Structures are given as structure tokens and as C-alpha cells.
Amino acid sequence: MANKNFNAFEMAQTQFDKVAEILNLDTPTRELLRNPLREYNFSIPVRMDDGKVKVFRGFRIQHNDARGPGKGGIRFHPQETVDTVRALSMWMTWKCAVVDIPLGGSKGGVICDPHNLSMREQEGICRGFIRQISKDVGPLRDVPAPDVMTNAQHMLWMLDEYETIHGAKYPGLITGKPVGMGGSLGRTEATGYGVIFTLREALKELNIRPEQTTASVQGFGNVAQYAIELYNQLGGKVICISCWDQEDQTSYSFRKKDGIKMRELLAITDRFGGVNKEKAKELGYDVLPGDAWIEQDVDILLPCALENQVTEETAKKIKPSVKVIAEGANGPTTPEADKIIQEKNIFLIPDFLANAGGVTCSYFEQVQSNMNYFWEKDEVLGKLDVKMTSAFLAVSELARKNKLYMRDAAYVISINRVAQACRERGWV
Numbered sequence: 001m002a003n004k005n006f007n008a009f010e011m012a013q014t015q016f017d018k019v020a021e022i023l024n025l026d027t028p029t030r031e032l033l034r035n036p037l038r039e040y041n042f043s044i045p046v047r048m049d050d051g052k053v054k055v056f057r058g059f060r061i062q063h064n065d066a067r068g069p070g071k072g073g074i075r076f077h078p079q080e081t082v083d084t085v086r087a088l089s090m091w092m093t094w095k096c097a098v099v100d101i102p103l104g105g106s107k108g109g110v111i112c113d114p115h116n117l118s119m120r121e122q123e124g125i126c127r128g129f130i131r132q133i134s135k136d137v138g139p140l141r142d143v144p145a146p147d148v149m150t151n152a153q154h155m156l157w158m159l160d161e162y163e164t165i166h167g168a169k170y171p172g173l174i175t176g177k178p179v180g181m182g183g184s185l186g187r188t189e190a191t192g193y194g195v196i197f198t199l200r201e202a203l204k205e206l207n208i209r210p211e212q213t214t215a216s217v218q219g220f221g222n223v224a225q226y227a228i229e230l231y232n233q234l235g236g237k238v239i240c241i242s243c244w245d246q247e248d249q250t251s252y253s254f255r256k257k258d259g260i261k262m263r264e265l266l267a268i269t270d271r272f273g274g275v276n277k278e279k280a281k282e283l284g285y286d287v288l289p290g291d292a293w294i295e296q297d298v299d300i301l302l303p304c305a306l307e308n309q310v311t312e313e314t315a316k317k318i319k320p321s322v323k324v325i326a327e328g329a330n331g332p333t334t335p336e337a338d339k340i341i342q343e344k345n346i347f348l349i350p351d352f353l354a355n356a357g358g359v360t361c362s363y364f365e366q367v368q369s370n371m372n373y374f375w376e377k378d379e380v381l382g383k384l385d386v387k388m389t390s391a392f393l394a395v396s397e398l399a400r401k402n403k404l405y406m407r408d409a410a411y412v413i414s415i416n417r418v419a420q421a422c423r424e425r426g427w428v
């Protein structure tokens with residue numbers, strides 16, 4: 001989202017260029033992959049509750065679909081920018097490729113603030129979005145999903161509009177549908193659990209037992225909560241989390257040195273993942289500044305909030321005790337901070353590998369929807385573990401063999417796979 005000094009797309013391209021050099025990619029392949037294949041930009045007129053028509057801007061960006069239909073969420077946000085959506089669509093391409101699922105990368109957005117819209121108005125935006133793009137998305141073209149400030153209800157309105165336009169049922173159009181309406185069990189847990197499946201493998205590689213580790217987490221939303229749940233089950237102890245305070249318009253960190261307790265914290269957390277600081281104080285938590293999560297004496301850092309958080313400035317504060325960083329959020333680390341993390345010899349599990357559990361489960365949802373046969377939760381999570389573990393092992397093996405930084409190794413695998421698909425199709 002908008003941040004005057006930060007451009008996510010420039011960052012995504014910088015990361016790509018570095019790996020294009022390592023891979024010695026030819027010029028046409030670089031040109032093809034450093035920009036989206038297609039971009040749709042459109043207006044969505046909606047009749048508001050007061051009877052007046054308001055026009056919203058929407059976009060859908062399809063970065064690459066050489067390996068299969070595009071896949072990626074649709075965000076609703078007042079400060080959404082085309083460049084953020086471009087970056088996210090590119091990261092989706094690498095994410096699907098690194099876990100080796102037959103999908104490409106897309107992303108969409110609408111500039112709007114759901115806080116100030118009635119449900120009927122939000123429905124109007126969802127249906128309007130699909131009317132503008134109905135020929136250019138589809139189970140075999142581009143498959144949307146929920147993202148920032150969109151949920152299963154928004155997906156169902158979009159699906160209903162698409163099916164009305166096309167005159168048949170297409171449950172594989174969209175993922176993130178409610179369970180019972182084509183949604184997959186396990187989707188809610190998938191991203192957070194996926195982060196911990198990869199963390200578990202990293203700890204094995206470093207000969208560290210999870211039950212002897214502590215962690216600090218940025219964020220306390222969907223990804224963070226399920227990551228903490230599974231990490232706790234492995235015996236790990238989280239001593240600090242941080243989140244956004246809507247009232248104060250700033251972030252705070254909440255620390256309990258003998259370990260945070262999920263149940264008590266969840267009881268004082270709102271639906272946006274914000275913890276009530278007065279009640280946290282009463283429960284014995286130290287309430288610290290927002291950045292404090294990164295400067296804790298822990299073994300593991302889990303940035304699970306948003307992009308551009310581990311920067312040149314904050315990375316310097318990381319304590320020598322930190323051995324692993326697993327990126328639950330998309331794009332939390334800047335290229336300058338990457339250099340510091342490498343110098344500190346910290347084992348990094350890059351975002352598009354660590355948080356690929358969500359899209360992998362969305363792919364499972366699409367498969368289940370297409371065959372109209374749904375798996376039990378254990379089956380979904382078991383298949384997820386297999387996919388995440390084998391993706392992690394492929395990346396860490398390449399990193400070890402070629403002495404590459406984990407982010408670069410993950411990029412090498414993904415970009416190679418996508419470049420090869422483009423070549424085999426005869427595009428370059």
C-alpha cells in the first residue's frame with residue numbers, strides 16, 4: 001500500500017534483476033519476466049445507499065501464466081496502488097513456481113475503504129469488478145482469491161456474478177469460498193501452518209530442537225495466529241508479538257518473557273488482529289513500542305504483518321541470538337536489510353516460500369471444486385506439509401550446494417521454472 005518512500009514493484013524488480021544476472025538470462029526473457037504480461041484497469045460504477053452513483057477504480061494484473069492459469073487475491077484498500085499490485089502479482093508467479101503448482105501469478109485491487117461501505121455497496125463493487133473482467137478471468141485463465149479486506153462473502157458474490165454472466169456453474173473460478181460452498185477445510189490455518197512447516201525443516205537442518213527455541217512475531221492476524229499455534233505445538237515459546245492499534249494509529253509490541261498465552265491474548269484481540277493494550281497490561285504483558293518485536297533476544301523472528309518492515313534501520317537491531325527468520329508476510333524485508341541478514345549469518349526462509357501454504361491450499365480448493373469432491377481437513381493439511389517440505393528441501397539444497405542466500409536460491413528455482421515454461425511454449 002502507499003508509502004511515499006517505498007515502491008514494492010521496484011523492490012520486486014530489483015530482486016528479479018539480481019537473480020536474472022545469476023542465471024545469465026537472455027534479454028527477451030528478462031524483459032518478459034520483469035513486467036506483467038497483461039494489466040486491466042477499469043472503472044466500477046456503483047449505486048450507493050444514498051441513491052447516487054460512485055465510480056471506483058479497479059485493476060487486475062496478470063504477471064505470468066506460462067505454467068498455468070493466473071492465481072492471486074483481490075484487495076480492497078483506500079491507498080491501493082497499481083505498483084503494489086504489480087509487485088504482488090510477480091511474487092505470486094514465483095510463489096506458485098517454488099511450490100511447483102501448475103499456476104501463474106496475478107493480483108487485483110479496488111481503491112475503496114470497506115470500513116465506510118455498507119454490505120450492499122461492497123456487493124455492488126464485487127459484482128461490478130467481475131462484470132468488467134469476466135472475459136479475462138476464469139478457472140482456466142485467472143483464478144482470484146480473498147486478500148486484504150476481502151473475505152469469503154466477497155468471493156461468493158463474485159462467483160455468483162460470473163456464473164450469472166456465463167450461464168453455468170464454475171466453482172473453480174475463485175478460491176477462498178466458504179466451507180460448504182466449495183471452500184476447502186484447512187485454508188484458514190494453511191498460511192501460518194505452512195510457515196512453521198518450513199521453519200521446522202530449517203531447524204532440523206541447523207540441528208536445533210524447536211522445544212529449545214523462543215520466537216518473536218510481528219503481527220497477530222491470520223498468518224501469525226496459526227503460525228504461533230503450530231510453533232507452540234512443536235514446543236516453541238513465543239515471547240513477543242506486535243500489532244497495529246487502530247485508535248492510536250501506531251503499532252505496539254506485547255511481551256511476556258515466560259511466553260505469551262494464545263488463549264488470553266485472543267480473548268482481547270479484535271477481528272483485525274489488534275490487541276487491547278490496557279487489557280494486555282492487566283494480564284501482565286509489557287507494552288513496548290511497535291519495533292520492539294525485532295530487538296528481542298530470541299532464536300527466531302517471524303515477520304507476519306506487512307511489507308517493508310525489516311529495513312536497513314530495523315535489521316541493525318536484530319540480536320546475535322537470532323538464527324532463523326521465516327517471512328510470513330509478503331515483502332517484509334528490503335534488499336538493504338537482506339545484506340545485513342546475510343552478514344549476520346541468519347538463516348532466512350523467504351516470503352514466497354515460507355507463506356506459500358495459502359496459495360497451495362487454494363490450489364487444493366480449486367482441485368476439489370473442479371472434481372466436486374472434498375477432502376477431510378487432515379488430508380488437506382497432510383498434503384500441504386508434503387508440498388511445503390519438499391519445496392523447502394529443494395531450495396535449501398540448492399542454497400547449500402551453490403553457497404547462495406536462501407532468497408536467491410528460491411528465486412533461482414522459481415525463475416528457472418517460469419523461464420523454461422516460456423521457452424518451451426516458444427514465447428522467447
Ligand code: NAD
Pocket residue numbers: 191218219220221222223224242243244245251252272273274290304305306307328329330355356358359
Ligand atoms: P491480517 O489482516 O489478518 O493481520 C495483519 C496483522 O498485522 C494484524 O495483527 C495487524 O494488527 C498487524 N499489523 C498491521 N500493521 C502493523 C504494523 N505496522 N506493525 C505491527 N503489526 C501490524 O493479515 P494476514 O492475513 O495475517 O496477512 C499478514 C501478511 O501475510 C500480509 O503481508 C499478507 O499479504 C501475507 N500473506 C497472507 C496470506 C493469508 O493466507 N492470509 C497468505 C500469504 C501472505
